[in-house]
Amino acid sequence: MKLFCFLTLFFTLTLQAQIQINGIVTDSNNKPLPFATITTSENNSTITDIDGKFIFKISTSATSVTVSYIGFKTKTIPLITNKKFYAVTLLQKTDDLKEVVVSNENPALTIIRKAIASKSLNDPQKKLKTFEYKTYNKLIVTANPDSINGRIDSSAAYKDLDKKIIHIDSSDYKFKEIISKQHLFQTEKVSQYQFGNNKLKETILGTKMAGFKQPIYEVIAFNLQSISIYDPKYELLETKYENPIAGNAPSNYAYKLLDTVSIKGRDAYMIYFKPKRKRKASRLEGVLYIDKENFAVAKAVMRIKGVLDISGVHEFEYIPKDKIWFQSNTTFKIVKGKNDDDIKILGGTIQFDGDVEENFEPRKKVASDFTYLISESNSFDVRVNTTEPIKNASLYIEIKDDAAQKPESFWEAYRKENLDEKSQKTYVLLDSISVSNRIEKRLGIGRKILNGFYPIGPVDLDLKKIISYNNYEGFRLGLGGITNERFSKNYRIEGYTAYGTKDGAFKYSLGGGVLLDKHTNTWFNGYYADDVREIASTVFAVDKRVFKIYDPRPINISTFYEYSGWRGNIQTKIIPKTEAVLEVSRNYIEPKFDYLFNLNGRLYSSYIMTTAVLSIVWTPFSDVMQTPTGRNEADKRFPRFTFQYTQSLPNVFANDFTFSKIDFKAEYEKKYLNRQKTSLLLQAGYANGDVPLTHLYNTSPNNLTKETVVQRITFSGRNAFETMYFNEFFSSQYLIFQIKHGFDRIKILKKVRPSLVLVTRMAWGSMENPEQHIGQEYKTLEKGFFESGIELNKIYKGFGLGGFYRYGPNQLKKFEDNIAVKISYVIDLGL
Template sequence: MKLFCFLTLFFTLTLQAQIQINGIVTDSNNKPLPFATITTSENNNTITDVDGKFIFKISASANTLTVSYVGFQKKTIALIKNKTFYAVSLVQQTDDLKEVVVSNENPALTIIRKVIASKWQNDPQKKLSNFEYKTYNKLIVTANPDSIDGRIDSSASYKDLDKKIINVDSSDYKFKEIVSKQHLFQTEKVSQYQFTNNKLKETVLGTKIAGFKQPIYEVLAFNLQSISIYDSKYELFETKYENPISNTAPSNYNYKLLDTVSIKGRDAYMIYFKNKQKRRSSGLEGVLYIDKENFAVAKAVMRIKGVLDISGIHEFEYIPKEKIWFQSNTTFKIVKGKNDDDIRILGGTIQFDGDVEENFEPRKKVASDFTYLLSESNSFDVRFNTNNPVKNPSLYIEIKDDAAKKPESFWEAYRKENLDLKSQKTYQLLDSISVSNRIEKRLGIGRKIINGFYPIGPVDLDLKKIISYNNYEGFRLGLGGITNDRLSKNFRIEGYTAYGTKDGAFKYSLGAGVLLDKYTNTWFNGYYTDDVREIASTVFAVDKRVFKIYDPRPINISTFYEYTGWRGNIQTKIIPKTEAVLEFSRNYIEPKFDYLFNHDGKLYSSYTMTTAMLSIVWAPFSDFMQTPTGRNESEKRFPRFTFQYTQSLPNVFDNDFTFSKIDFKAEYEKKYLNRQKTSLLLQAGLAMGDVPITHLYNTSPNNLTKETIVQRITFSGRNAFETMFFNEFFSSQYLMFQIKHGFDRITIFKKIRPSLVIVSRMAWGDMEKPEQHVGPSYKTLERGFYESGLELNKIYKGFGLAGFYRYGPNQLLKFEDNIAVKISYVLDLGL
């Protein structure tokens, strides 16, 4: 039986024997031609990549290759036995391409219109009610050592006629030696995709990343290219572009009919497309292969040329039973493009030649010039109309608990072909380097630093607690932290202590939490705190912690209240696409400014509040990822909504007042292909009942009560009213709206490239029961408050300038009093 199987396999391989050839297609000036079509005598075809290179597996019986490219003459070359590399040079055509005329319209445009009209019957996610399939993906970052040879390895000089000295660039020599043996990075992934109810979910069955025992979840969630070729916005490398077959694409793209070819035995039009805009990064270009019969996409090549040269290739199989083209393979590649300035990323500099000008002397080639990223995915086990239930369909991606622990037999079963020696060594060498250089540990430290923590043994030191400044406490010096997984994954202790140099008081907090469910990140927490907080400030319990090296707005705040007491809460992500906090608290409140609260004729200088609060953020359009350590928002999308309800509890733990508060926030952000961005923020609050001014609303002012504009210069806030003075307005109900529009960076000088942002803010409000608040003088917002301004950010080293003007019913008498000049600072970590 074993012999029979062996002979059957042998003859099968003999009949289907294939050889692999590779090469490059260039023009007469030796410049590479991307997307050139390579067709064998047996009518199989492929295209060149962004470097004009191709790798092609052909049958042994094939005897010729035909190379064609838009604007160039076709060329047919004979295949020579044992020759595996072919360099093909094409000659440019002097006459225009012959195109079939369909009425008076560009024939390519006529075909594209039919593709758009037929999308509903050709898009698997529109035509089919459900389907599922598996994919095997391999991603590498590598370089071709042959490209490095002779270019950056060495240079020769002669001291005299008899003696030659060779100067070797050791760094480049080492780089070539490394990439000759291994790839720079390598990862494999096996996933199951399930589509139902118009939702596509990915479940990662296995993952393997060279140098890492635990997977880097951010890498797994990174979207290199769109899964569907029919998405209205096609995505390449986390950037969305208008799809050349979107409904509005004909007004933004030029199309040209190149040829007719055979794809999987079916005739197809070959159409070249390019965005009409002249900006290199404004849109896609590439080639679409359109089935002549049903006008479905049978193959697609998408490319964007800019700082990086990025291409994505989609290949499909025709399924006769379903009469549909279904994606079978995708290829994604990044090489370095051209840019006018070098770019600094994560402490290293990527160098660029820039656009070629007269008398331009190119710099010496470096290792990064020859490095590229290549990701290839193969689909298999495709099933239609299975009606299999999808677990947690609201998730975009789910990673199985044992995904990173799969044995080698698992990978051997799913790989399309066995790993070559270079790939095997990549795992061995990178795993060894990672251990010796503690790369995995350093990456973990970097993640925590970005979130404002630094791990010291079993405790993460809170960097936000070390030092800060405000007008009430002066310099606030402190120490805080939280235990990490080295102590326990199911239990945590956290706390901090701080001392104000101006108020001379210590503050502290101590808390603990217990993990109830790791998959939904459900924790039960308890805290005891003695600290101060800005009066009338709005704090959403579900807002993410934002870490800044400095927090500019509190510097000028003088009015605080002290709160002492306990709180207990449950925080969870159990409801899909939400995060919620349910909290009970009891606090003793003491205003630290001249204030009395009049309640039924009794004046309170301090009071007790016992409250219940529910806070929830809902992100209906975001993508969420389920990992073995919990649920995370893998891609933040807008709009998103935050709701918070607070209710005092009468006669519970000596609560003094009865009141309710409703807070709401809606956020929207839109990014454009030309690197502009529009942001909208709507925020509102309503306080009902007997509420002291400490817990009302101040709408986030950020202006000093000084005489001159120069004296009022300070740092700008995040979403603060820059021309509104501190404690100028208070409200028991308010509505605030902000719109920002940011433009692409403007090049003034080579090192000065500021970004311009136009900002407008407005607020309306009212104060119920003003007679209850004794002491401070303030105004209300019945007539509204309006300001607009310009931000010129990142002028130099992250610093910028902003100017705002106050207008409308609350405009001040003196013109200069309505002007606020602010310093902005944006820290760019290169992430």
């Protein structure tokens, strides 16, 4: 969701760039010199990129720039009024660089090893117990007007010397005209960072987003780059890469000593690093400036170059009293990289055109080639070893209620420099453009669609309720929705109705809720429902709604029970990193298949259940964001634990049975730097007392009872046993374990890039009091159930294929009966 909102803003809004000089630095053979140092006469500096190119914002009072590179003669270039491009050629020195490190190995590697060994002494989050500071951040999406050809291109067609058709292309002209006057998008933020007890909290004091009355909180929480340069996994645009000063980095990176320079009055080694092996997407390229005395990072440039060219720069100030380099400024930039494939995100709403047409002729440059994003943060008011306690320390980000309503005097106090005329116009013009083009509304609609809703006035239409299919109801046609903030921010009404074409019955639900506390998302809700549900299915009340255009597994389910009655619950996030639901319900249950429940000689074909349920999900390592509208999970991390306890209430509202159930789920996911991923799932349940089969466990089977493998081909389920037949096993206590390992996508053809996933599942279970269940034949899982398989997902346009094999004690006699072939479909939004 964060990435969706961020990229939507990045690519759908139009921005402007500032005046700057640019150029290229090469040697006498016209080969580019990467990471050459460029310093102005006012002692401001930058470096060239991997291609020897640079873009440098300079003061109007600067008179010259000095270009230096290890092994080459330093050159000073005078700045000429109105000249913006400089091609600089450096001549090689005849004398060699005097190495300050005497070693038989690469001197750069020696320096890096010392920097790695000294990390705990130089990392502020390791060396200092507490600290705090403030930052001012400004983010714009823009383009350099001087890079764009502003002519209006025209062409004419003639027939018999008569002009018939004139084609006019004015897109570049209009684009240049816009970015010469205003930025396309702009946002500002002032934050206070506090560190203590090994936790870093950001409190957003003020935020301002051009074109939006209320800021988009997902964009605010978007992690452009790692805050700490010492993180073992360095992050750029929410993608993690191996840090060049991580413990194992020397085995994966090559290092080269470029120069010795002065940073903030202290001598530093300038070390270039790159992956040892080409085409390693999990590794960075860039330059580290290592302090000669304490081997701390005094400046860093981190870059990844591919479809998008992304770079992050960290600058530091040295604090003599504490003998530590503390981060002072960061810069993050995205431009289009080298790419010959069109990049389409969200069905083409966001698009980068490829560099080569199918006929291999160079195409004309378009807006996406010139547009870039730049985010700059300046730190100030740094205080170390503070004693003031951190309020709500468990929160990762807290946005103050009045953060979006700060007066202009607030921003003037925190800005490093006043907004120029273009930036001032951006807020005014984008606010009006946002209204006229309904940008804020369209973004809100997109966010809701991803969650399965479409807003129509004060009601969000539930897309999941429109149509579905299963073997009992046939086609289930329905209509449902929930009121949104246009109806009320403190109350909601929701409901749905549906009709099954096969069972010929209507189903419905109607309910509502009242907000008790917006900061902790605490709601009191009440519902009445008359509907059907799969027998023996496990439903965690706290599980998040998952929206799919189709839900494949229920298609082949034929055994349901009807439930009708009411339920009331309280849902809350009052404890950070948890979400809880406490619910009481009373339902009339009627199995819609041949089944009787035997309790002390009395046979029940229907019954009443009054129960209380406590459901809690705990995410101890996730980052939580507190916004003026509630708490959200800013960064989903693993492991995640879900616990649920169900207790029947004897003699309450004519309840028929006495029982209790305990359900547990643990999820873990590990993403590797080589784009592989391992997922683990452990789930268990225990039912004690007199529990009908409808409310026991079936361990999620997903195989049809057909003769041949071809007849059994159907869609794969989510965490389902693909070779286990429907209604084959039932349990009153069970345990399942699943492990999946996904590899990076393999490019076979341009549009055929499958993702290989290895899957293994196993389950154990038993049934207490099997004599109570009459009419349904089934087996039990005391000996265990085992299956493994291979999935080739997203082979073409989201479609994939999987094969699974059943083995172990419950293996079937016929070989082909143990095989299941499944079709998968994954909607790829390009995020």
